[in-house]
Amino acid sequence: MSKDAHNHHVEESYRRYDEALKLIPGGVQLLSRRPQLYAPGVTPPYVSHGKGYRIWDLDENEYVDWMMSVGALILGHADDEVDDPVIEQIRRGTAFSVSHPVELELAQELVETIPCAEMVRYCKGGGEANAIAVRIARGFTGRDKVLFCGYHGWHDWYLAANLADDDVLSSHLLPNITPRGIPQGLKGTALPFRYNDLDSLETMFKRNQDEVACIILEASRGASQPAPGFLEGVRELATAHGAVLIFDEVVTGFRLAMGGAQEAFGVVPDLATYAKAISNGYAMGAVVGRKEVMSVAGEMFISSTYWSDTVGATAALATIRAMKRRNAIAHISTVGRRLQEQFNQSAAAYGVPLKAVGRPQQVAITYTDGAPDAYKKQMKDYFVQEMTYRGFFTSFGFNPSYAHNDAAIDATAAAWDEVFSLTADALQKNDWAQRLHGEGSVALFTRLVG
Numbered sequence: 001m002s003k004d005a006h007n008h009h010v011e012e013s014y015r016r017y018d019e020a021l022k023l024i025p026g027g028v029q030l031l032s033r034r035p036q037l038y039a040p041g042v043t044p045p046y047v048s049h050g051k052g053y054r055i056w057d058l059d060e061n062e063y064v065d066w067m068m069s070v071g072a073l074i075l076g077h078a079d080d081e082v083d084d085p086v087i088e089q090i091r092r093g094t095a096f097s098v099s100h101p102v103e104l105e106l107a108q109e110l111v112e113t114i115p116c117a118e119m120v121r122y123c124k125g126g127g128e129a130n131a132i133a134v135r136i137a138r139g140f141t142g143r144d145k146v147l148f149c150g151y152h153g154w155h156d157w158y159l160a161a162n163l164a165d166d167d168v169l170s171s172h173l174l175p176n177i178t179p180r181g182i183p184q185g186l187k188g189t190a191l192p193f194r195y196n197d198l199d200s201l202e203t204m205f206k207r208n209q210d211e212v213a214c215i216i217l218e219a220s221r222g223a224s225q226p227a228p229g230f231l232e233g234v235r236e237l238a239t240a241h242g243a244v245l246i247f248d249e250v251v252t253g254f255r256l257a258m259g260g261a262q263e264a265f266g267v268v269p270d271l272a273t274y275a276k277a278i279s280n281g282y283a284m285g286a287v288v289g290r291k292e293v294m295s296v297a298g299e300m301f302i303s304s305t306y307w308s309d310t311v312g313a314t315a316a317l318a319t320i321r322a323m324k325r326r327n328a329i330a331h332i333s334t335v336g337r338r339l340q341e342q343f344n345q346s347a348a349a350y351g352v353p354l355k356a357v358g359r360p361q362q363v364a365i366t367y368t369d370g371a372p373d374a375y376k377k378q379m380k381d382y383f384v385q386e387m388t389y390r391g392f393f394t395s396f397g398f399n400p401s402y403a404h405n406d407a408a409i410d411a412t413a414a415a416w417d418e419v420f421s422l423t424a425d426a427l428q429k430n431d432w433a434q435r436l437h438g439e440g441s442v443a444l445f446t447r448l449v450g
């Protein structure tokens, strides 16, 4: 594992990235795969393969992966218990002109596992699942408006929020993402409310009396955890105003608990959406919910060829069953808790104003009170850069998986000690410019929960 700029080579990765920029607008298919979000010039934009908690880049550097395909790999890279049945199914055919029984088997598993699930529809990703859920909510209520907080994907219904004139939204919504390409006619249909602020939600309902089809939110995310009574209050307001309550469980699903955030927090929505961890790295998404609401989808046009391929459904079924068999959530929680403890001990020991917060299954890093505003960005960039040099693929957060073990945690904690010692020195000398080797990260995207 390389330790500094002298023996860290990522030239092959960047050669490919430069080629990609000529052929693929933006270079990537998912905004958070852009190297600009890590330590550009240092973090590899391309990876060749992965196994368990490790990945290898095109220049043959090995890393402990703490990002895990932005949270999708709940069991780890290339898990045999998922891959074997998928490969077997691939040999027996991946798609047909009528349905395959795995679709039904998965529906039964989801209904057994998720509190709100009485009926189920499939798709291929999280943004798509949310677009379907919002469409169903609009079809069920006959209303147009959506109250939301948090990030929910790339579709028109959601980015319509950025058509608003109100410039308060630029800090609340998606900085640097214009609603270019979103029809002006959707203006005023997606309205943000603040997380943990029931008054702001109530005000939205009053201003849009009998027009709100649904509320959609993530029950928790990283540092944003529900204040006592918040989720219960959201549930009550939705019911009182005849709006459908949708939990976006794209991240929380099969991570906070097998039944997702709704199980972890004990508040049951009408609909919930799943992707990422549901299938450990295979394209899959699901919308589940109460029969009364879901059954409307049977009378609506919600339909696509690959939603019934056998690969995604087989992967999801195998992932869910493997997680249950291994009691994976308990292991992932232990890994996350140990990470938080080690991180906070190490940061405190070196006087670095950072702390690891959030639920252990989704660890976020924040600045402690008194962290110097002037150096926050440098601290983050330096952290990612120095961890990358030491063979850790990370950003300002960690997605623990079943594959991570004590060896991965111990190696990571040893690297934090080194990096925080350097950071303490940098904070004292204020010589960031000499220390930072890439162009520095760019805040392309701000999560919307807070």
Ligand SMILES: Cc1ncc(COP(=O)(O)O)c(C=O)c1O
Residues within 6 Å of the ligand: 124, 125, 126, 127, 128, 130, 150, 151, 152, 153, 154, 218, 248, 250, 251, 275, 276
């Ligand atoms: C909460 C949440 N919802 C929806 C999405 C979009 O999912 P996908 O990228 O699979 O379309 C994401 C992706 O990060 C997410 O974090």
